Amino acid sequence: MNININTDWEWYENTNVFRLFYHCLLHTNLEDKRYCGREIKAGQFVSSITRISAETGLTESQVRTALKKLKDTGYISTKSTNKYTIYTVNEYQKYIDCGQVAKATTEENTVVKNGTKMEQPVERKMEQTEEKVKETCEKSKENCEKSNKKAINECFERLWKQYPNKRGKGQVSDTKKKTLYEIGEEKIERALKRYLDDLSKDSSWRKPQNGSTFFNSGYVDYLDENYEKPPEPKPQRNPASILACERDYDFDSLEMQLIQKQLE
The missing domain is CATH 1.10.10.10 (Winged helix-like DNA-binding domain superfamily/Winged helix DNA-binding domain)
Structure with a gap:
């Protein structure tokens, strides 16, 4: 073909x-x-x-x-x-x-028999045609696999450069790299950004996990379909301001006003 x-x-x-x-x-x-x-x-x-x-x-x-x-x-x-x-x-x-x-x-589809060219049986014709197609497909598949493996490794290298903790790179298998590639580089980048954003909020005690841990499984909770944004913390009132408000009131005076109203 x-x-x-x-x-x-x-x-x-x-x-x-x-x-x-x-x-x-x-x-x-x-x-x-x-x-x-x-x-x-x-x-x-x-x-x-x-x-x-x-x-x-x-x-x-x-x-x-x-x-x-x-x-x-x-x-x-x-x-x-x-x-x-x-x-x-x-x-x-x-x-x-x-x-x-x-x-x-x-x-x-012709064979020579006793010096004379003869047409091969239909079954043999079909067999040879299928062999040709199969051979072409196998070569195509081999070329695609080589090209695909290169693209998978290049994708992983780009993602690895973005991760802060470079430990455990060799522990990420080819199968895991392929999984990351199939999920999509853009989706993994979004998951990585969410993870790093979460770390920055608790930077006083949380440190990035090893790169191998994140790319083997840690990214899953941060994918688009799994991630749940943590609720924003409610603003807390300053106790000092509450006490200041209380000091603004003269409770004795208020009590006298209430008694007078009851006597009227």
Whole structure:
């Protein structure tokens, strides 16, 4: 399968949009298929923002922004269900050279027997085609994994630089780094800011936990969906001012006034 995108394509110089569109072309079906009881037509594929982010190395925010540009300009359309999203590459034939696949398949579908070329059985044709597709997908997956691992590590390094206590960096596993990346760098940064703000309010006795502790689990309570802002402390009256107010009253005089009113 050859993918052809000319340098004059309108999004060619936008790295994120180009990467996302190329990814969509790599994953789109070249024939109708069924998925979970639903027909997925040629030019479509099933995925999600989280999965595309993991496969391309883009953050979820970058995926959404690039996807919006492609949708607004008519290259991609989507249809969501409660479990997944169907992505459609509009006019995908313009960018995928299916003829090259067909030509290669035709040449491979002949065998020589007694000096005569003979057509291979249909089953063998299908088997070779599937092997080609599988080989292409495996190479694509390998490249995506390498790119994704680099993006995950770069994301973690940026977050680590922002944390004040640099202890325990080696104790943050690759799995935890991937979890942080999938949550989103912006969300983790907000969680970190909330944690540091809380520390500043009790700076006389609270110190930052080790970096490994925060990035392994400490950030969870400070995520958007979990964080509860502590109530503002109620202003307390100064006891000295209360006593001052009491001294302003002549209680003996007040008592005499009350007695006189009762006698009247």
